[in-house]
Amino acid sequence: METAKESVVEKYQEDAGKRQLTGFWFMVARTAAVAMAIFHLYTAVTGPVNTQNAVHLLFALPLIFLAYHCRVRDTQRIPWFDVIPILLSVVISTYYVYHFDRIIYQLGYLMPTTLDLVFGVSAILLLLEACRRAIGLAFPILVLIALAYAAFGQHLPGVWGHGGFRWDDLVATFYLGPTGIFGSLMRTSSTVIVVFIMFGALLVTTGGGDTFMRLSNAATGGMAGGPAKAATLCSAMFGSISGSTAANVATTGVFTIPLMKKNGYSARFAAATEASASTGGQILPPIMGAAAFVMADVISTSYLDIISAALIPALLFYLAIWMSVHFEAKRLGLNPIPKDQRPTLREGLFNVETLLLPLVVLITMLVLRYTPTTAAVAAYFTAMVLYLVSPRSQGTLWERVKTLPAALEAGAMTAAMIAVIIGSVAIIAAVISITGLGLKVSSLILMVSGGDVMVTLLLAMVVAIILGMGLPTVAAYMLAASVVAAAFVEAGLPSLSAHLFILYFAILSGVTPPVALAAYIGGAIAGSHWFRTALTATKISLGGFLIPFMFVYHPPLLGQGTKLEIAMAVASGVLGIIALAASTIGYFARPCSWVERGLLLFAALMLINGQAITDVVGIAVIAGIFVWQRYFSHAAKGGRPLARSPSKEPL
Incomplete structure (x- = not known):
């Protein structure tokens, strides 16, 4: 079992581009990681320093270039050309720390110097390369598309265009601004x-x-x-x-x-x-x-x-x-x-x-x-x-x-990846x-939905899943929230339920084809086809696709309301989830016919919005099917069909 674990973890690390360093560079990487961890534990106790963000990235960027290779053959060594981004990562953050007082003084009317622009462009390029090494090519491509839109979007026709920006203003915003790389x-x-x-x-x-x-x-x-x-x-x-x-x-x-x-x-x-x-x-x-x-x-x-x-x-x-x-x-x-x-x-x-x-x-x-x-x-x-x-x-x-x-090293490496x-x-x-793109996408969603909340939610669900594909949790959530959150605000939904809705579907992209990274890794361990594994994972996670709609329509599921309202919401939610699982698998008290599975799915959908009449209908259907299967169906009278062999499992 231990050998299997090691081989899978090593394969996962190799696919992720992670080095297995030894000797001098191993000591450099471990020392930097431990130093990063100790610094953050120290400032967590004593309070953050003014340049906390820059020091954070000062540790994080070099660690990523130390830990993740550019070429597969460099798994156990640091080639000379990798020393350049390591040193440059230190320089761009140190420069920001040194000029911190000037940068803070200029907030609101940024006046970047030539060196500001040089290091700003360098910081953007280093972040893109660090992300490419750590999490793959998909996310850096999205960043490049965003940068291209900011730089050339004024040439797009209609509402998708914007007024245009000077490139030095863009670099200053990303490198020096309060909403940029070193921002909130x-x-x-x-x-x-x-x-x-x-x-x-x-x-x-x-x-x-x-x-x-x-x-x-x-x-x-x-x-x-x-x-x-x-x-x-x-x-x-x-x-x-x-x-x-x-x-x-x-x-x-x-x-x-x-x-x-x-x-x-x-x-x-x-x-x-x-x-x-x-x-x-x-x-x-x-x-x-x-x-x-x-x-x-x-x-x-x-x-x-x-x-x-x-x-x-x-x-x-x-x-x-x-x-x-x-x-x-x-x-x-x-x-x-x-x-x-x-x-x-x-x-x-x-x-x-x-x-x-x-x-x-x-x-x-x-x-x-x-x-x-x-x-x-x-x-x-x-x-x-x-x-x-x-x-x-x-x-x-x-x-x-x-x-x-x-x-300390393990924590610092994970924190470094999240930082970049x-x-x-x-x-x-x-x-x-700055381009208003989020408002434009949200306006499009609202226009297509005609203001209907359910249609708005469905469109936002699709957008969040697409934007979250192949991305880590934080990136998936932030990207989806930046694009579709404004639509929820315009639709009158509370911020908390709207953002939790976005988070759910951003992370469910991990089991949703065509990317489904979690299903891909699980399938590799099990020896099953990744796409079929992803389809099965989607079925098993189907409750996760239903739950966000439930708490948007029924806020007591988020703990908002009286104790009685919360208890009733939980009860209807539990019944709806059980009905959905039974419908998906095809088994309740006994094996289900397709009609019974359809009725159980109908009951689960009835329990979404928390209205008394729909809850009563859903509960009645569930109770009726349970009683029928338990006491009146052919299987209950001794005609239960034999279960398939596991090896012939259709899922």
């Missing part, structure tokens, strides 16, 4: 996101992933479809702190997918389950793929309000996956994991306090209205102390201490803002 979005990355990423990396590096897996197997192993349910739980817990769908699939999938296949699930269904569950980690508090922090900055609300609103929909999303794998297990007649092959609950809870107590500290401090940064750094040091002093932690005290630099993504996103956001 980078501030969120340098003060909040980085500390949460460090916290998650510490938990994972010190054995959190193994604890998640052990606890999940202990809790679900005795149930039908136990391995798939364990994968759902493990990916939820791991994904909520990892901040990366692809990394979640690559890390947990090498364990969960073989177990699901061994239990009787098809390779395709096993890979799709892992991809869906890993995708859900991006909408599950507390970290939500770092998007929650950016969202808080964009809509000017508190981080606690966002994660509080996101909790119920996220749990409903995982309920959809849980019920899908449950109904599939029942349809196939799969047995629980044998008792002698699964950990006991006592074994599952072993050392769990080193995970739970830091999370309790984090949530408690957020509830007490401490800043997210303060709460995260307190949780970080709680986790570190518990790991060092707990008698259940592996290794001697000195061996545990030696693990901490690896945790956010810097590039800031360029696109600035272009959309």
Whole structure:
């Protein structure tokens, strides 16, 4: 199993262009990463410095060029031409730090010097190359399209054109302006996101992933479809702190997918389950793929309000996956994991306090209205102390201490990747803002929809999925929000529900063909075709496509309303999700006919908008089908059809 894990992770890293450095450059990269981590932990305690954003990128850009190669043959070395972007990355950020007072003094009437323009162009090019190496070519191409639109959009006819900008004004806006590379979005990355990423990396590096897996197997192993349910739980817990769908699939999938296949699930269904569950980690508090922090900055609300609103929909999303794998297990007649092959609950809870107590500290401090940064750094040091002093932690005290630099390095590398993504996103956001492109797209959506809220939501869903394809969570959310959020404002939707709606469909692009990165990685581990895996993952995640419409039409699902309203909204949401999963899989109390599946889908749709009459209709249909299958259908009288062999599974 360990060999399989290593090979998959190495393949994932190779595909991502990640180096495996040794010797001098390894020490340089590790020292820089650890220094970055220590700097941000220090400023999280003492308060950020004035040049926090520039120092953040001063660490992040060189780290990306150290960690990701330009050519496959440079996997284990740094060629001479890679030293140039490493040094230039240091220079452009150092220049900004040195001239910070002048830049701040000029805000509102930027007067860039020749050196400002030279380093501004260099910063843009370095960010594009860093993004290309770290996450692929798709996102840099989008940035280039945005830059081309800003530079030449005045030549476009009609409403899509703009007044035009001088190129030096554009460079100054991107490099020196308050909404540019070193602006408010980078501030969120340098003060909040980085500390949460460090916290998650510490938990994972010190054995959190193994604890998640052990606890999940202990809790679900005795149930039908136990391995798939364990994968759902493990990916939820791991994904909520990892901040990366692809990394979640690559890390947990090498364990969960073989177990699901061994239990009787098809390779395709096993890979799709892992991809869906890993995708859900991006909408599950507390970290939500770092998007929650950016969202808080964009809509000017508190981080606690966002994660509080996101909790119920996220749990409903995982309920959809849980019920899908449950109904599939029942349809196939799969047995629980044998008792002698699964950990006991006592074994599952072993050392769990080193995970739970830091999370309790984090949530408690957020509830007490401490800043997210303060709460995260307190949780970080709680986790570190518990790991060092707990008698259940592996290794001697000195061996545990030696693990901490690896945790710092892992957190810094992830934070560096997010930093360069956010810097590039800031360029696109600035272009959309100064050209009015977001308002133009939103006006088009409203014109096509005729002001109808449902049509507006459907169009925005399509746009968000397309813009999110192949992109990390933060980039996918920010790009989609920049383009379609204004349409929701014009339609009269509250900002919080509108932005959560956008986030859901931006991250669901990870399982939606034709790109479906999460399904691609899961399919590679399982040995199934990636496109068919993506289709199956879309079916399993179908609840995620329904839930955003539910909370837009029924705000109590976001915790907005009285306790009774929230309870009723949750009840109707749970029933709707169960009905949708049963319709998708084709099993409820018994195997379903196509008519029954259609009726269950109808019932799920009736439970979307939270109106009393539609809820009653939906509940009545669900109850009627359950009673029919349980007591009156042919299967209930002894004619139940035999389940197909797992190897012939149509999904």
